[in-house]
Amino acid sequence: MEKGSILAVKIDTIRTMSSMPRTAEVGLLAVRALFEKSGGERYGLTLECFSTVLEQVACKYIPGAANEQKLQFWGELKLEELALARACAAGHDPAWQAFLIRFREKLYDIARGITKEDSSARDLADSLYADLYGTSEREGRRVSRLNFYMGRGSLEGWLRTVVAQEFVNRYRKQKRLVSLDEQAEEGVQFSAAEPAPVGPADGRLGAALDEALGQLAGEDRLVLAAYYLDNRTLTEIGRVVGVHESTISRRLEKLLKGLKKQVMAGLVSRGMSRGQAEEALEVDVRYLQVDVSRKLQENRSAAFQQDKGSD
Amino acid sequence: MPELSNLLRQRLEAGESVSPVHPDPDTLTAYVEQLLPAPERKGVVSHLSVCAECREVVAFSLPQLPETALQGHAAVPASFWSRLWTPGFRWAGAMAVIAVAAALVVELPRHPQGFRSGPQGAQSETAQTAQDVQQPKTASASEQPALSRPADTSADKLTEGRTSASAPAPPPLRAEAHMQQPGFKDMQPAAVAAFPAKKEVIVRQQIAEETKSAGFIAGTAKQDYVANYLFAANDAKAAYSAYDNNLPQAPAPQLTSQPGLAAGTPAVFGGISGTPDTTINKKSKLLMPFTPLKHLACIFCKIADLGLVKTAPSSPGITSSALTTSAMDVHGNVGSALLKDPPTLAAAAKEKSGSGGELDRSEVFTRRAAAATASPRLREGASAQFHWKVEDGRLFKSLDQEPWLDAYQRADANFEFSFVTAHGADVWAGGSHATLLHSRDGGTLWEPVRLGDSASGKIVSIVASGLSIQVQTSTHQFWSSSDSGKTWILQSGQE
Numbered sequence: 001m002e003k004g005s006i007l008a009v010k011i012d013t014i015r016t017m018s019s020m021p022r023t024a025e026v027g028l029l030a031v032r033a034l035f036e037k038s039g040g041e042r043y044g045l046t047l048e049c050f051s052t053v054l055e056q057v058a059c060k061y062i063p064g065a066a067n068e069q070k071l072q073f074w075g076e077l078k079l080e081e082l083a084l085a086r087a088c089a090a091g092h093d094p095a096w097q098a099f100l101i102r103f104r105e106k107l108y109d110i111a112r113g114i115t116k117e118d119s120s121a122r123d124l125a126d127s128l129y130a131d132l133y134g135t136s137e138r139e140g141r142r143v144s145r146l147n148f149y150m151g152r153g154s155l156e157g158w159l160r161t162v163v164a165q166e167f168v169n170r171y172r173k174q175k176r177l178v179s180l181d182e183q184a185e186e187g188v189q190f191s192a193a194e195p196a197p198v199g200p201a202d203g204r205l206g207a208a209l210d211e212a213l214g215q216l217a218g219e220d221r222l223v224l225a226a227y228y229l230d231n232r233t234l235t236e237i238g239r240v241v242g243v244h245e246s247t248i249s250r251r252l253e254k255l256l257k258g259l260k261k262q263v264m265a266g267l268v269s270r271g272m273s274r275g276q277a278e279e280a281l282e283v284d285v286r287y288l289q290v291d292v293s294r295k296l297q298e299n300r301s302a303a304f305q306q307d308k309g310s311d
Numbered sequence: 312m313p314e315l316s317n318l319l320r321q322r323l324e325a326g327e328s329v330s331p332v333h334p335d336p337d338t339l340t341a342y343v344e345q346l347l348p349a350p351e352r353k354g355v356v357s358h359l360s361v362c363a364e365c366r367e368v369v370a371f372s373l374p375q376l377p378e379t380a381l382q383g384h385a386a387v388p389a390s391f392w393s394r395l396w397t398p399g400f401r402w403a404g405a406m407a408v409i410a411v412a413a414a415l416v417v418e419l420p421r422h423p424q425g426f427r428s429g430p431q432g433a434q435s436e437t438a439q440t441a442q443d444v445q446q447p448k449t450a451s452a453s454e455q456p457a458l459s460r461p462a463d464t465s466a467d468k469l470t471e472g473r474t475s476a477s478a479p480a481p482p483p484l485r486a487e488a489h490m491q492q493p494g495f496k497d498m499q500p501a502a503v504a505a506f507p508a509k510k511e512v513i514v515r516q517q518i519a520e521e522t523k524s525a526g527f528i529a530g531t532a533k534q535d536y537v538a539n540y541l542f543a544a545n546d547a548k549a550a551y552s553a554y555d556n557n558l559p560q561a562p563a564p565q566l567t568s569q570p571g572l573a574a575g576t577p578a579v580f581g582g583i584s585g586t587p588d589t590t591i592n593k594k595s596k597l598l599m600p601f602t603p604l605k606h607l608a609c610i611f612c613k614i615a616d617l618g619l620v621k622t623a624p625s626s627p628g629i630t631s632s633a634l635t636t637s638a639m640d641v642h643g644n645v646g647s648a649l650l651k652d653p654p655t656l657a658a659a660a661k662e663k664s665g666s667g668g669e670l671d672r673s674e675v676f677t678r679r680a681a682a683a684t685a686s687p688r689l690r691e692g693a694s695a696q697f698h699w700k701v702e703d704g705r706l707f708k709s710l711d712q713e714p715w716l717d718a719y720q721r722a723d724a725n726f727e728f729s730f731v732t733a734h735g736a737d738v739w740a741g742g743s744h745a746t747l748l749h750s751r752d753g754g755t756l757w758e759p760v761r762l763g764d765s766a767s768g769k770i771v772s773i774v775a776s777g778l779s780i781q782v783q784t785s786t787h788q789f790w791s792s793s794d795s796g797k798t799w800i801l802q803s804g805q806e
Contacts, residue, residue: 076346109375113375114371148335148336148337149337150335150337151337152337152338152340152341152346152347153337153340153341153343153344153346154340154344157340157343157344157372157374158336158337158340160340160371160372160374161336161339161340161343161368161369161372162336163371163372164367164368164369164370164371164372165336165368167371168364168367168368168371172364205318206322209318209319209322213322218353218356218357218360219356219360221323221357221360221361222356222359222360222366224319224323224360225323225359225360225361225363225366226366226370228319228320228323229320229323229324229363230363230366230367230370232370236370236373239373240359240366240369240370240373241356242345256319259319281318
């Protein structure tokens with residue numbers, strides 16, 4: 001029998017035993033089994049350190065959960081990569097050697113795939129390496145960014161997300177810095193700010209659209225936002241949502257038809273004739289001053305009410 | 312619905328202005344890898360729908376597609392076939408396909424018998440095979456060269472057999488049977504000697520002769536103006552009808568003056584005995600079809616004539632008889648190619664003759680088989696050398712005007728010939744009692760043509776041009792036909 005299978009049997013046994021009164025002993029056995037499964041020992045990680053990491057992860061995502069829930073949650077983590085990341089963060093050389101062998105070149109490839117440019121990719125990857133190693137110190141201790149890896153996804157995926165976040169942050173920072181000389185050379189005209197649009201916007205149209213958007217599912221709104229705001233292709237949207245692009249195409253068409261139908265019905269219910277409702281839909285959108293962000297955020301899950309700064 | 316799209320874009324963009332709390336990279340990674348439980352995934356999706364920054368992060372953190380990854384590295388060398396598949400090569404390939412399709416469209420309808428299939432086609436082939444074997448025996452038993460038909464083959468019977476709905480398809484013409492006849496053997500050296508030695512020159516001369524000769528026009532008029540094969544393909548009855556001049560109405564031909572015809576057709580008025588009535592010729596206007604350029608650019612026909620193509624005669628679908636025999640196909644290109652291998656065809660005919668005894672005894676088939684003695688091109692080529700004359704009420708023909716052979720030997724012939732005109736293999740002969748005979752194969756097979764009940768006198772002039780035939784009798788009757796003698800109209804004279 002393979003090692004992984006043996007560990008799985010052990011974890012199952014421990015889960016069964018977790019219903020017994022000797023909770024502490026069972027928890028210890030379970031953590032030991034998970035530690036063996038992670039292979040943290042070969043990275044210089046101790047059982048106590050690993051147990052602390054597991055508790056940290058459980059406190060973040062399932063605070064106040066029972067032992068059985070914790071065991072189930074821990075069993076779904078990427079334990080081996082979690083142990084590697086935390087060993088690296090702790091400064092163990094074997095872990096860093098393993099990390100560099102496995103992820104150094106991948107990190108450059110990830111950065112190159114995001115920036116589409118080699119020098120920028122090198123710059124981005126090197127800066128991230130510094131963060132991963134921990135150049136900054138907090139309370140006299142070196143702080144590594146790998147300490148924020150929780151093992152919910154693969155370490156490679158986490159690195160890709162971190163690189164993407166860093167790239168987006170850099171882009172937004174640079175976007176704010178505009179060279180007026182360069183813009184003048186490019187012929188950009190600096191005119192006075194346009195006055196706020198004042199027009200014959202009908203409040204009933206905004207209300208009808210608010211109502212229609214409020215009835216949309218989150219994934220439908222995501223599809224609409226990715227298509228109309230981010231100008232993503234159907235393939236990209238399909239990969240984000242996790243469905244085929246043809247499904248996205250059909251869903252978009254269906255969404256637009258449904259939205260128009262709902263808006264028309266809403267306008268009619270608000271006293272408009274059908275002809276007036278069609279005319280209202282043709283009104284220039286610049287005349288519409290309806291803030292729908294509140295409507296779009298009303299159904300947000302409370303799962304992200306926590307501060308992002310916790311990581 | 313662009314108005315709704317713009318409206319949506321504006322509203323959604325307004326919703327992006329608020330900065331919400333973002334999920335951590337671990338959660339986003341788990342979302343991308345679809346490892347999140349359903350409730351948590353729903354929350355992430357709700358956040359992504361209003362957070363452009365997180366949507367960007369998620370879009371960037373998606374694993375690279377294989378194609379995209381390859382684009383970032385060294386270019387993969389193109390394969391041989393992909394390099395070969397250049398736009399120029401594609402265009403050349405397209406042009407080649409178009410050329411082949413055009414050649415097929417032009418050439419395939421010229422061999423309609425090749426597509427004949429079914430019971431009637433098989434029956435026709437069987438009958439033809441039986442006659443192939445019978446014909447050499449008849450020819451060898453005859454003292455006279457087989458230029459005329461046996462006396463017992465009644466033309467009326469033949470006509471009945473052709474018009475009968477249950478009649479089998481006409482037996483295809485076979486070249487090998489004709490080659491075994493003494494007449495053909497006698498003629499062959501002379502005909503061959505008349506041609507230049509090189510086959511290429513022969514082809515060019517044949518094309519030149521065909522385009523110049525009015526006889527060629529008469530022989531190919533149906534083929535060029537009435538595409539019966541388009542309707543008769545895979546239909547033995549239709550092909551049979553076409554064989555018997557049961558043609559649809561011909562299109563209006565061009566009007567041409569008589570001298571124009573006479574200049575191009577020296578043999579039209581029969582040479583020796585039949586001096587045409589110039590009065591009639593001057594008064595009447597002949598219907599002259601446009602002379603088509605036949606197969607000038609047909610590479611396939613040239614190759615076939617040069618003997619470079621030998622079609623397998625054992626093919627059940629397209630038999631040699633089917634290729635050589637067609638009511639409309641006087642061209643007979645493939646048939647002439649099949650002549651290159653007569654022993655094979657003769658052997659095949661002998662094999663088939665064992666099962667065709669019943670058909671061997673059929674007069675119709677026997678006569679058909681006797682007529683099927685050469686490919687159309689060979690018949691046309693041979694008849695083009697024929698000279699015709701009427702002397703002492705008898706009809707004669709000759710290759711080089713010596714010797715003269717009796718072209719119509721009939722014991723029951725109760726008339727005397729008075730006029731003959733020939734257009735290549737298409738021969739019209741008239742005689743007393745308004746008797747009019749027509750042969751499409753250079754005098755091998757004669758068909759009686761009935762002018763009308765009121766026809767009288769002897770034929771004094773025949774002007775044939777394509778499908779248009781004009782006949783004058785000694786009683787000053789002027790008969791004309793625009794469908795190759797199928798129907799006649801009395802234009803002037805006694806009723």
